[in-house]
Amino acid sequence: MRSIQIRVAQPADAEQLLAIYAPYVEKTAITFEYTVPTVMEFRRRIVQTLQRYPYLVAVEGGRLVGYAYVSPFQARKAYDWSVETSIYVAPTVRHHGIGKQLYDKIESVCRSMNITNLNACIGYPQSDDDPHLDKNSADFHRHRGFQLAGHFHSCGYKFDRWYDIIWMEKFISSHEKTPASVKNFDAVRAQFNLS
Structure with missing residues (x-):
């Protein structure tokens, strides 16, 4: 497994993170976005996410090589304990354990925020020879303990x-009769030594 540092994303990371994301937009159906966002739009997304949730980056040798974040599963209050996960790793360093390290940290942070459910929306090919999408993401999430929850x-x-x-889900905490309120990321950030 590669030695990486995981830290909180900063708005100034937008350009490097967009360079990781752009090939997924342009060459794959991993994201259903058609057009690569602008740096300004990507920066806005980082800032918006960090208002409540973790947005983490993986750094190797001073270079950003991946990122993961969570966002609301749905907007209504009753869904507070569920989030949607997203993860992207630079194509040149995929299958080297970076995604695992990012997800380990995201899960720990979410658990400390009193989040119970992680949900992943994953593009899924209709054939095994699709040039733009394979089943690697589904396999990765299955390996991480996610289970199939729905197929559209x-x-x-x-x-x-x-x-x-497909939607996949993972329960990371027990579902209490009266769950503790979900904490803001800023309230737990210090305990994880994330710069």
């Missing part, structure tokens, strides 16, 4: 073909 057919269209999505 032909709901995304990109690269002149239809794609399925």
